[in-house]
Amino acid sequence: MAQSEREIMQLGDDVQRYLADQSAFENNGASKSPAWLKDIRSAARGKFTQTGFPTIKHEDWRFTNISPITKTSFHRVAENDSKSVARTDLAKFIIPEASKSVLVFVNGHFRKDLSDMSALPKSVSAGSLAEFAHLEEKVVRDRLNKEIPLNILPFAALNGAFLYDGAFVHVPEKIKTPSPIQLLYLSTEDKDRRPVAYPRNLLLVDRGASATVVETYASLAEGVYFTNAVTEAFIEEESAVDYIKVQNESEKAYHVGTMQVQQRSRSRFTAFSLALGSAIARNDLNIVIDGEQCETMLDGLYIPANDQLVDHHTFIDHTRPNCSSREIFKGIVAGNSRSVFNGKIFVRQAAQKTDSKQTNKNLLLSDAAIVDTKPQLEIFADDVKCTHGATVGGLDAASLFYVKSRGISEDAARALLTVGFAGEVTNYINDEHLRKYVDSLVIERLREKVVKAALPEIVHSSSQE
Amino acid sequence: MLEIKNLQASVAGKEILRGINLKVNAGEVHAIMGPNGSGKSTLAQVLAGHPSYEVTGGEVLYDGKNLLEMDPEVRAQEGVFLAFQYPVEIPGVSNSYFLKAGLNEIRKYKGLEPFDAMQFLKILKEKMKLVEMDSSFINRPVNEGFSGGEKKRNEILQMAVLEPKLAILDETDSGLDIDALKIVANGVNKLKSPQNAVIVVTHYQRLLNYIVPDFVHVLVNGRIVKSGGKELALELEANGYETVREEAETVAG
Numbered sequence: 001m002a003q004s005e006r007e008i009m010q011l012g013d014d015v016q017r018y019l020a021d022q023s024a025f026e027n028n029g030a031s032k033s034p035a036w037l038k039d040i041r042s043a044a045r046g047k048f049t050q051t052g053f054p055t056i057k058h059e060d061w062r063f064t065n066i067s068p069i070t071k072t073s074f075h076r077v078a079e080n081d082s083k084s085v086a087r088t089d090l091a092k093f094i095i096p097e098a099s100k101s102v103l104v105f106v107n108g109h110f111r112k113d114l115s116d117m118s119a120l121p122k123s124v125s126a127g128s129l130a131e132f133a134h135l136e137e138k139v140v141r142d143r144l145n146k147e148i149p150l151n152i153l154p155f156a157a158l159n160g161a162f163l164y165d166g167a168f169v170h171v172p173e174k175i176k177t178p179s180p181i182q183l184l185y186l187s188t189e190d191k192d193r194r195p196v197a198y199p200r201n202l203l204l205v206d207r208g209a210s211a212t213v214v215e216t217y218a219s220l221a222e223g224v225y226f227t228n229a230v231t232e233a234f235i236e237e238e239s240a241v242d243y244i245k246v247q248n249e250s251e252k253a254y255h256v257g258t259m260q261v262q263q264r265s266r267s268r269f270t271a272f273s274l275a276l277g278s279a280i281a282r283n284d285l286n287i288v289i290d291g292e293q294c295e296t297m298l299d300g301l302y303i304p305a306n307d308q309l310v311d312h313h314t315f316i317d318h319t320r321p322n323c324s325s326r327e328i329f330k331g332i333v334a335g336n337s338r339s340v341f342n343g344k345i346f347v348r349q350a351a352q353k354t355d356s357k358q359t360n361k362n363l364l365l366s367d368a369a370i371v372d373t374k375p376q377l378e379i380f381a382d383d384v385k386c387t388h389g390a391t392v393g394g395l396d397a398a399s400l401f402y403v404k405s406r407g408i409s410e411d412a413a414r415a416l417l418t419v420g421f422a423g424e425v426t427n428y429i430n431d432e433h434l435r436k437y438v439d440s441l442v443i444e445r446l447r448e449k450v451v452k453a454a455l456p457e458i459v460h461s462s463s464q465e
Numbered sequence: 466m467l468e469i470k471n472l473q474a475s476v477a478g479k480e481i482l483r484g485i486n487l488k489v490n491a492g493e494v495h496a497i498m499g500p501n502g503s504g505k506s507t508l509a510q511v512l513a514g515h516p517s518y519e520v521t522g523g524e525v526l527y528d529g530k531n532l533l534e535m536d537p538e539v540r541a542q543e544g545v546f547l548a549f550q551y552p553v554e555i556p557g558v559s560n561s562y563f564l565k566a567g568l569n570e571i572r573k574y575k576g577l578e579p580f581d582a583m584q585f586l587k588i589l590k591e592k593m594k595l596v597e598m599d600s601s602f603i604n605r606p607v608n609e610g611f612s613g614g615e616k617k618r619n620e621i622l623q624m625a626v627l628e629p630k631l632a633i634l635d636e637t638d639s640g641l642d643i644d645a646l647k648i649v650a651n652g653v654n655k656l657k658s659p660q661n662a663v664i665v666v667t668h669y670q671r672l673l674n675y676i677v678p679d680f681v682h683v684l685v686n687g688r689i690v691k692s693g694g695k696e697l698a699l700e701l702e703a704n705g706y707e708t709v710r711e712e713a714e715t716v717a718g
Contacts, residue, residue, distance in 0.1 A: 406567035423557020
């Protein structure tokens with residue numbers, strides 16, 4: 001008992017520090033918020049106070065020790081301290097197709113001067129959540145923080161306690177956005193203090209509308225900082241959303257991201273999570289299919305190297321009949337790195353005729369790397385078609401032999417097959433431009449951190465059809 | 466060019482080749498026939514250096530060098546080519562990149578300058594005509610989504626681009642319809658020269674109507690039990706492998 005008491009004490013210290021910072025925030029930076037938003041923060045603060053930070057004794061955090069995050073003191077960066085960044089600094093982070101539909105945030109602060117929404121129709125609302133909390137108060141208030149189970153997501157609760165700004169995107173009925181909307185989160189270096197940001201994104205896609213959204217997290221310096229982001233998406237009836245998350249933070253940074261999706265009848269949601277950066281990165285992707293005849297496609301690729309840890313926890317909750325979901329996550333795990341995949345598919349009693357398929361494949365490139373994978377299927381309906389599977393291994397010996405038998409050296413053959421392993425999953429990204437964008441980041445990553453030999457561009461069979 | 470002496474090989478502890486002897490000279494076409502499980506494909510794989518097969522005895526000389534000591538990529542660089550019975554799919558990697566990488570490594574090995582993208586594309590397009598492949602295959606991922614016939618044609622395309630001295634075709638005819646068979650055979654015939662040699666491994670005589678062998682060898686239970694001219698293939702087609710098998714057993718017994 002003495003030991004666990006000590007742990008609680010220690011945990012308490014970490015939590016105390018965040019609570020003190022939250023009080024300071026409430027009394028200073030966030031004092032302009034409307035009362036209802038203050039109430040949301042206060043309730044989330046309460047939840048976080050109850051739960052504290054998770055430890056490896058919690059099942060959902062068994063393989064991901066976050067003590068390096070809780071032991072570090074982080075500080076919110078004042079808005080004025082983030083002004084040094086200019087549009088020219090952004091060129092390499094902005095997707096060309098989204099150059100006129102991009103919202104830019106620096107250390108968590110919205111930068112209107114760096115953002116450009118000119119490609120979007122007037123009917124689409126896109127901008128700072130803090131602003132839209134006033135401009136579209138009812139819409140925001142009805143949805144914000146409504147569906148997230150904060151009691152089981154301590155980092156989302158912490159984010160809620162600091163909920164102030166982030167991206168707000170609202171696509172009204174039957175509107176199709178003409179270009180992908182990019183939400184670009186950049187962190188800068190602070191020599192004396194380690195920055196923390198709590199972005200909160202709210203994505204509303206109304207009946208019959210469609211949108212493509214890319215969230216990018218990157219940094220302008222290779223420093224230590226902490227991003228604790230939450231994205232909520234409400235995908236209404238007959239709407240279609242393609243969503244991509246690119247986590248390309250500094251390799252010294254910490255990233256915890258939670259996504260909570262509500263899907264209504266006959267909607268289609270595809271998501272792709274690309275995880276490249278961070279010392280410790282954790283993504284929780286929770287999709288509640290709360291309607292019939294929905295399609296859900298949740299895919300991802302993680303490429304940790306060196307001492308990185310990348311953790312994906314996904315949860316697809318089938319609550320209604322006649323829906324299909326497909327999930328493919330792949331990992332290329334190198335160096336001393338570690339990857340965690342926990343994919344849960346829940347099929348409730350009412351969700352008859354569910355068709356669900358989940359796969360997790362891991363390419364283990366070094367003896368020192370560790371992969372933990374746990375596909376979970378919990379089915380309470382009797383008329384369903386569900387499969388899941390996971391693999392961990394090296395490159396296929398028969399494929400290696402085939403490539404080498406064409407005169408290609410061992411290193412180059414391994415490089416080719418590693419590219420092929422990645423290409424197999426990026427192939428599921430619908431939008432050709434975004435697929436190319438993700439492919440280029442994958443190749444850059446493999447070239448810099450994983451593979452020594454020359455690398456080809458990724459090609460896809462579907463793009464030729 | 467190739468001299469196989471008393472070659473023995475096993476896979477997962479199971480003996481498959483039990484003493485193969487074969488001599489192939491430049492300009493010759495050899496057919497290796499035999500019933501299922503006789504070791505035909507094992508022989509092809511062992512010559513190309515498949516790591517799953519363990520050579521337990523004998524030797525293979527290729528241009529006077531010890532072939533068995535070479536890594537698979539070095540064998541390819543030395544001019545050995547295996548057309549696979551089951552070509553492997555490589556998603557994400559284009560056919561042209563794959564072939565250019567192979568060809569340039571072979572050229573580097575020979576001390577030649579690598580081809581740039583333009584030079585290579587010109588060669589690739591010429592060779593694609595030879596096997597009647599559509600240019601859309603240039604940028605498709607290697608073998609991914611190809612039909613059985615397209616995969617086999619792609620193997621012959623690779624052979625055409627890499628210009629091997631010794632080509633081994635492992636059941637290239639399996640899964641091909643008659644039109645595809647003719648195209649593949651035509652490609653192989655056009656690549657034949659007095660400087661190179663071809664070993665055709667096949668279960669059926671059909672392919673040998675189009676790629677006419679100088680010698681036919683019958684492999685049964687890991688040994689060559691009978692050798693002859695092209696007429697031996699016809700004889701096998703008429704009488705099946707049973708007669709040779711019986712002859713072999715009589716000899717062995």
